[in-house]
Amino acid sequence: MSMSQTGHSTVDQSDDVPYRYTSEMAAEIEQRWQDHWEAEGTFHTPNPVGELADSSGEAGARKKYFLMDMFPYPSGAGLHVGHPLGYIATDATGRFRRMCGDNVLHALAYDAFGLPAEQYAVQTGQHPRKTTEENISNMKRQLRRLGLAHDPRRTFATIDPEYVRWTQWIFLRIFDSWYDPEADGGRGRARPITELVTRFESSERATPDGRPWAALDAVERRRIIDDHRLAYVSESPVNWCPGLGTVLANEEVTAEGRSERGNFPVFKRRLRQWMMRITAYADRLVDDLDRIDWPEKVKAMQRNWIGRSEGAAIRFATDVGELEVFTTRPDTLFGATFMVLAPEHPLVEALTTEAWPEGTRDAWTAGHTSPTEAVAQYRATAAAKTDIERQTEGRDKTGVFTGSFATNPATGARIPVFIADYVLMGYGTGAIMAVPGQDERDWEFAERFDLPIVRTVQPPADFDGKAYVGAGPAINSANDDISLDGMDVEPAKHAMISWLEEQGSGSGTVTYRLRDWLFSRQRYWGEPFPIVYDEHDLPIAIPARLLPVELPDVPDYSPKTYEPDAADTEPEPPLARVPEWVEVELDLGDGPKRYRRDTNTMPNWAGSCWYHLRYLDPFNDQQVVDPELERYWMGPQPDRQPNDPGGVDLYVGGVEHAVLHLLYARFWHKVLYDLDYVSSEEPYYRLFNQGYIQAYAYTDSRGQYVPAEEVEESVDGAETTYTYNNQPVRREYGKMGKSLKNVVTPDDMYAAYGADTFRVYEMSMGPLDVSRPWETRAVVGSLRFLQRLWRNVVDEHTGEVVVDDDDADITTKRVLHRTIDAVRTDMNGLRFNTAISRLIELNNHLTKLDRVPREAAEALVTMVAPVAPHIAEELWSRLGHGGSVAHVTFPEPDPALLVDETVTCVVQVGGKVRDRLEVPPSASDAELEELALASAAVQRALDGRAVRKVIVRAPKLVNIVPA
């Protein structure tokens, strides 16, 4: 294959520069090299073993680098210029690591199940598989033109039957597991469910009702086992979204109680659904955040979502039994002057008395003649409120007295029990001990309902607020048995917990905000559950040999949706409408029998929970991933840190998945680790959140968006005005999108500038993690850079290579090696913007020379290669090299050339620069001080004043402090 010279059919407007690097020439070069890479398999990444091992078989000995993008969801709208930002960054990083000698694994798969794909299909009246596949091929086309160095053999889509098979297989491993909380020294570990059966059989573990295992019939046993599975069916309150026709996970519901997708109202309904026991992993999910290299912001969001809080469970005696509360402040128990239950609390009915007891204050009754009436009324009102209403109605404390009292175990006082909607059934035990002295909400409630307030922490003398939640010594906290008085908060908590444990009225405990993951959806376009039900209506796993369970073709795959606020409707899965698929005859070991399939599908998060493993071993049909491959690519790296959890070396994506995909994927990965399918404890070791590319949009006087491309800007002094068709328009800033008429696509950029220019521009706009506005007119700067680079190597008029084979001059050598050093550092830190500015600097330096030395030109070309790979290949080839620049070693700096012969030493007087000295880098403090004091400018500045002090930071600075 001849890659060099000639063959340019490029039409250029100006005949005198036929070999100028224009967008036309870029297009020709780029597509030619893309074809070459594909044909040659330039970016095929060898595995150490197996089908994808190379002939040398030496890959396993090489250092590896596994990097990933959050894979795309192929929408019908195609890409805009914001989408490739992360892909370009990972591509440049991968190319850089490869040139540094690493075995780089980088590929791109497609996340293709899910609601938007299904909705797009419904809109266009086509099968989701068809539209999804079309969207994928369009996206592939757009991305191929970008020149990404992916291993094309390792691509796949989550909808591929071969992929679905293993998604379902992992689901069944989770289904076939339980969590043994005592394993691994109390940290807990998922174990095969058969081990649980063995423990019941051997009576090592007691059955829930105490009967011996042998005394239970088969169905009873199955029910017990099913209750312990990590994937289980439960009838519990779930998020029902009539507008979408499906239930949703907590993570998919916004704080306003609406669906994250579509923004429809969501209602709590008790429904039978699949759940994943992610709560079993709450501690490990929190603790292991300390072992991975993620942005603190994302770690904080996960910690917050999991919401671990340590405290105590305390039992208060009442006439109808014990009432348990959770508190993080057991030290304030002496200040608990009343109790509050969520209106939905199961004990409310029993606690509600017929008549108001003696001493009931007016405020407690809400004007009702009896607690029964007051409670009934309050509960009805609370039940009718949606979450949104609770939200918008502010935080005025409401509630009523139940007529009952509880006994404070510390003070022995009888304290009134209220119900109020500021206590939530979904957290803790749904009941609190109210300590108004140390809790703002309780203080408000106490004020409103005329309840006693006892401070049990001494606020500072200057504290003039109400509830005091800060640190301080305990007060008013003693009985005959125990005194906390004088103790700080932490020791007081411990003392109280010990005392409660001795008394048998409480214990230290931990609660979490995290709930189990609701895993079933009533939609068509997702993985079917590999589950059937028998005559007892209990779930049975479909054997691995029968996987994948494929989606049936259905006449109508659109889900049954309802009016968004039709809360009392029922989900109706599309798969339930295909009786011939639902009813199935199978031989599961005891002869052919009729079964009923599960008609739910998995949420689209399922596919993204394990795709990192499929990149490693994309064709494996025997196991989810070859353990040897997983160990090589993802295994723990003890040289990185002690107790390293392993995982993908670099994972780049937006921050929007902080608690959805990233939490779910960590959970699945830990289950697979517990069951010994993987050696890594975390899926993604280093996470980087890229920023977003946003864009300006313009509205006219009617508020309508006008095409941003055609808006003209004019600057008049300090005034900047924008006009469209000579009419003034108003500028806004936001996302790029059709409705805002401000979309710029990669295709536009390829046509106008070429992929390399586009890549350079995106990488040079600013730091990767910062969002910034797109500015098409600024792209030309990147084209000019590549044009100058081209001109430094190739004569624009003749096409001849013009580099000079003699050694570079010393200045050029210094500039070159400083650039190499800086670019390496910047690339390692994903600081492409500064790396590129260094390359431009070097390039500009070379431009000023009469002839460009070959050593500088070649180093520059190789350093440009990660960001602008096509032009680099072309120039590398024209410089006379065979093979791809992608595998050339990245230049190394010569340390001798990094130190200057002289440095400028700044001389300050009183912090102001007064002189500059050219000194050798080795100049000593004493020499510098002497030189500085001898300076005429310094003496002038001192103006006769004595010198109080001289600060020397050799060799760069001397500061003379006058008296």
Added chain:
RNA sequence: GCCCCCGUAGCCCAAUCGGCAGAGGCGCCGGACUUAAAAUCCGUCCAGUGUGGGUUCGAGUCCCACCGGGGGCACCA
């Protein structure tokens, strides 16, 4: 309301440990080339770092308060 991040030139952005505010790009202006324009090339201009305090010999960088922008959480006991 609480927590986190960010404010440097007309614009996008640089500035190791606190040590000369400017690397790179866009734009503007001037010049070269051109019949002209575009493209290209060369050159120039532009801020004292959101505001107010503090620490320091010295602050864009550290501390405090406030203002502006972005994000997260939000009655979680």
